[in-house]
Amino acid sequence: MILSGKRVLLIVGGGIAAYKALDLIRRLRERGAAVRCVMTAAAQEFITPLSVGALSADHVFTDLFDRQDEQDVGHIRLARDTDVIAVAPATADLMAKLANGLANDLASAVLLAADRPVLMAPAMNPKMWAHPATRRNRATLERDGIAFVGPGRGEMAESGEAGEGRMAEPLEIVASVEALVAGGGRPLTGKKIILTSGPTHEPIDPVRYIANRSSGKQGHAIAAALAKLGAEVHLVSGPVTIPDPAGVRTIHVETAREMQAAVEKLLPADAAVFVAAVADWRMADSAGEKIKKVAGEGPPALQMVENPDILAGVGHHRNRPALVVGFAAETQNLIANAQAKLNKKGADFIVANDVSHGGGKAGVMGGERNRVRIVSKAGVEEWPEMSKDEVATKLAALIAEKLGAAGG
Numbered sequence: 001m002i003l004s005g006k007r008v009l010l011i012v013g014g015g016i017a018a019y020k021a022l023d024l025i026r027r028l029r030e031r032g033a034a035v036r037c038v039m040t041a042a043a044q045e046f047i048t049p050l051s052v053g054a055l056s057a058d059h060v061f062t063d064l065f066d067r068q069d070e071q072d073v074g075h076i077r078l079a080r081d082t083d084v085i086a087v088a089p090a091t092a093d094l095m096a097k098l099a100n101g102l103a104n105d106l107a108s109a110v111l112l113a114a115d116r117p118v119l120m121a122p123a124m125n126p127k128m129w130a131h132p133a134t135r136r137n138r139a140t141l142e143r144d145g146i147a148f149v150g151p152g153r154g155e156m157a158e159s160g161e162a163g164e165g166r167m168a169e170p171l172e173i174v175a176s177v178e179a180l181v182a183g184g185g186r187p188l189t190g191k192k193i194i195l196t197s198g199p200t201h202e203p204i205d206p207v208r209y210i211a212n213r214s215s216g217k218q219g220h221a222i223a224a225a226l227a228k229l230g231a232e233v234h235l236v237s238g239p240v241t242i243p244d245p246a247g248v249r250t251i252h253v254e255t256a257r258e259m260q261a262a263v264e265k266l267l268p269a270d271a272a273v274f275v276a277a278v279a280d281w282r283m284a285d286s287a288g289e290k291i292k293k294v295a296g297e298g299p300p301a302l303q304m305v306e307n308p309d310i311l312a313g314v315g316h317h318r319n320r321p322a323l324v325v326g327f328a329a330e331t332q333n334l335i336a337n338a339q340a341k342l343n344k345k346g347a348d349f350i351v352a353n354d355v356s357h358g359g360g361k362a363g364v365m366g367g368e369r370n371r372v373r374i375v376s377k378a379g380v381e382e383w384p385e386m387s388k389d390e391v392a393t394k395l396a397a398l399i400a401e402k403l404g405a406a407g408g
Helices: 016-030 049-056 074-080 092-099 106-113 126-130 132-143 170-185 217-228 256-266 310-315 334-345 388-406
Strands: 007-012 034-039 084-090 118-122 152-155 162-166 192-197 202-205 208-210 232-237 249-252 271-274 281-283 304-306 323-330 349-354 372-376 379-382
Touching: 007 016, 007 106, 016 034, 016 049, 016 084, 016 170, 034 049, 034 106, 074 106, 084 092, 084 106, 084 170, 092 106, 092 118, 092 132, 118 170, 126 132, 126 162, 170 388, 192 217, 192 256, 202 281, 208 281, 217 232, 217 388, 232 256, 256 310, 271 310, 271 388, 310 323, 310 334, 323 334, 323 388, 334 349, 334 372
Parallel strands: 007 034, 007 084, 084 118, 192 232, 192 271, 232 249, 271 323, 323 349
Antiparallel strands: 152 162, 202 208, 281 304, 349 372, 372 379
16 A cells, blocks of 8 residues: 555644544545644634544644644654645635745644645635635645645535535545655656647638537646656647646647647657547648638538547557557447547557536536546446546556556
8 A cells, every 4th residue: 555654744724624634534544644633723613633633543733832742843843754744624724824934823834844745635615715816825836846636516514605615535635645655756757748638620711620629627637747746748738728737848739630740759758648639530621711601502511531540649659658548538338439449549548538418618528527437458447526636636646656567
């Protein structure tokens, strides 16, 4: 087990989601981790140090000015005597303190003194999470190297409140902790990974094009998650409206042939992950001028040809990476189609998701959540529905594990 013998410092912030910290402690200890806890004053309004101490089987730290705990500068000792620090729930207040360098209680002092990997699991009201100040603080913390898991979307504790702000579930947080501690927190250091994301646009004429639905959210999230694990990530992105992920080298393309050329130019690599929704067909010859509608005449005939299969090309390439991962967005026969794709295209595994329901902004395409199956020759592994960031974190950890096992 990745966490066997590892030390986890859990900082419990104040919020109704603090009750999930009790299950999180149990889950971490089940995996062999030693858990030591710090509780804020607000956290103690929701759960007690007695219950936290009983589950962690250790002393619970609550006060920056405790004479006994601080006789040997206890907050510095707590920040050093651990392998990873998890903050769950991470409140808007805790995020703001760390983003701005404040340290007026034990939790914030430990975080400011930390030189270990830090994971935050935000939990707050959707309006608080969406506030520009919170967004700025998260961006600052990510630039500073802080990892995040969640928040998810759903009903809030407050009556009639729903949206993005729910703390990630304990098992999702455990997976993120495992990813951080694996290989010292950056197990992909020194690995070069190519990743495609977004759609391709195949021009019909100067104002019209053929494309698949894709926001790029899942692909860009995976690129960011891989970079956080130390990989040198080269993202080949089709046309999207979201910003380039931090810490990633991004190449912008428009068509499938441009994407193929960019990918092949980046070879060799340790791994390649194909998330992009590449258009299957393009015009045999796109018009140089806008095709005008003529009254009384039907639509013009569009002569199309097949686009290159980028995944299959790399899966069978002479410079094939040690790990090749494909994605399959299907509306029927999900597993059968993913297995066929696995065998045909030379991939090590396929990440399959069902996009048959709730298309557009309401569904997987353009939405914030995803539910995937990992299809390989070993079988099918079902993952629960998660936010796309959480899927990205878990997939990045799986890629690190596979590359480590392959010695690639």
